Amino acid sequence: MENIKTDVLVIGAGSGGLSVAAGASQMGASVVLLEAHKMGGDCLNYGCVPSKAILASGKVAHSMRHASKYGIADVTPSVDYAAAKDHVADVIAQIEPMDSVERFEGFGVRVIQEKGAFISPTEVQAGDHVITARRIVIATGSSPFVPPIPGLDTVPYITNESLWELREQPEHLLIVGGGPIGMEMAQAHRRLGSKVTVIEGMKALGKDDPEMAEIVLENLREEGIEIAEDALAKEVRGTAGAIEIEAEDGRIFKGTHLLMAVGRKANMDGLGLETAGIKTHRMGIEVDDSLRTTNKKVYAIGDVAGGLQFTHVAGYHAGVIIRSMLFGLPSKATTRHIPWATYTQPELAQVGRTEAQAKKEHGSNLEVVRFHFNHNDRAIAERKTRGLIKVMVVKGRPVGASIAGEQAGELINLWALVIANKMKMSQVAAMVAPYPTIGELNKRAAGAYFSPRLFESDMVKKVVGFVQKWLP
Incomplete structure (x- = not known):
């Protein structure tokens, strides 16, 4: 067992964790970074980057079909869904070096590719390493939330994590969830040639101004996307290629593939938070305005802190706590300008x-x-x-x-x-x-x-x- 002492320990190498690690190390602090899975976290590997890449493919196909308004003949594109996924993978590969182990080791960060868990209020064990740190940052992000809909455990489904492994284009994609992820993937797949039905229990894009959301939804409907609102999923049934979703009001939606996009849950399991005296709530880890947890030596930032779940918020949080951790200056987070x-x-x-x-x-x-x-x-x-x-x-x-x-x-x-x-x-x-x-x-x-x-x-x-x- 190796015992390591450091100024800052960062758990999670997503956007927020990487920002803290790079900033703290380059400003003179000793830093250890733990990541059990992929460097870059959800944003690089499953979220922001791949979703924008597949949207770009869909945008090109849509432009080809609607070129006549610019004086150019409309063309029906020949879509190679697997090749579009290759484009996504290439985009990720081009960005990966910015988040790589090698780059962060170049900053002087000690990167350990193991899962960490608290064994005391100031110690974290990761594999054969026990790290004692003056300050600890939890930046473990979030994962797709899959609700306990009856029958869902018997039917194949995908999330924003497994979607990128799919190489065969869905004939008819059912999407449960009308938030940003659901609507972006609905438009991308519709433009690539799939039939798409979005099933939303309340209102699509419901966190935005209704008048503004309707401008977007009107366009999506005109493109042929079926958007069923106030359609709370009651039951899922069927097999691969023949899936049915029944809503509480009796409406039935049929498709070949199912994407679950109802939201995110904070990644807190297995961290030993109770051992560290860190309280949690339904949305994530409990933090104060300075992003400190109930253990004052530990901060939580990004999605796991239970607030706005955006990559740029995690980066903003990193700046807030670096000011506090490295310089001992008061620093508080706000959402007013996010x-x-x-x-x-x-x-x-x-x-x-x-x-x-x-x-x-x-x-x-x-x-x-x-x-x-x-x-x-x-x-x-x-x-x-x-x-x-x-x-x-x-x-x-x-x-x-x-x-x-x-x-x-x-x-x-x-x-x-x-x-x-x-x-x-x-x-x-x-x-x-x-x-x-x-x-x-x-x-x-x-x-x-x-x-x-x-x-x-x-x-x-x-x-x-x-x-x-x-x-x-």
Whole structure:
């Protein structure tokens, strides 16, 4: 048994864990990193990266079928599903070196590829190693949550982890879950030629602004995706290639393959958290505003901390705790400025408060600014005019932004910057955007906030009239 003493022990080599390990090591701390499975975690191997790669394949196929609106003949693409999966694997392979053991050892990190578990409040055992650390970071992420639907244990199904091993294209893909994962995979597979039915127990894309979500859902339905809402799965039955799902209201959905995409669960099993005096709750590990657990020498970040489950949140958490661990400075995490996006086409993005949330918090002080994509010249040129941007403004400062449309995930970056730094709409309006770009939408939205104040104000007109009368 090898005994190791270190400044920082990181459990989990996903986005958050890697960020902590690299940052702490390069700033002079001794670091040990544990990872029992694949470096890069869910995002690189099963989530963000492969899903965007398969969406890119679907986008190309869709463009071929709908080229005539650009003056080019429509073509029915010959889709090789296995080759599309090869494209996904190649994308992962190109990014893998950034998350590799070799790269992190180059930073001075001691990487141990074993599962770790607490054997005391300050010690973790991983294989033949016992690590004692001044600070410990749990960054074990999350895994697909598979609900106990009757019959599901007798029917073959896939999750976002096993989907990438599938080489034969589904004839008719049933997807249980209408969140971002379900809707992204629905569109990708529909565009690659599969029939797709999404079965959602409540409302599809239900965590987003309903008005914005409907813009996306309308487009998906037009592409031929069946989206069944308020369809809580009651029973699953059948065999490979012939699967049935019965909803509580009696509706029956039939398909050849089943993808379970109802959500995620924090990876906490086998960590020995009780031994370390670390409390948990239904969503994950209990943490305070500084991301410390009930064991003050231990932090939890990313999905396992039970909050927003996004890769960029894990990276943000890493920055929060590095400030505290390495420099002893107070540092707290907040969600006020955290953006997220769903990468369907059109995309859907959000930062800060939705319209409903802002109304509840700010009442009559809230102003909602709206600007449609069909007034943007670049969107018209690209024939991507379906979309809307909404900005929630209180006393001149944005408190939230919702965007549905082309490049929404890119457009939301500006509003994330504005909200994070408590900037004003006047500062956005002062920005000069190159013409013609989709990015002009943000400036035009800010302009829409000021237009009534400038063009519909009797006082402004009186001032202008007075100045014009006396101006030499």
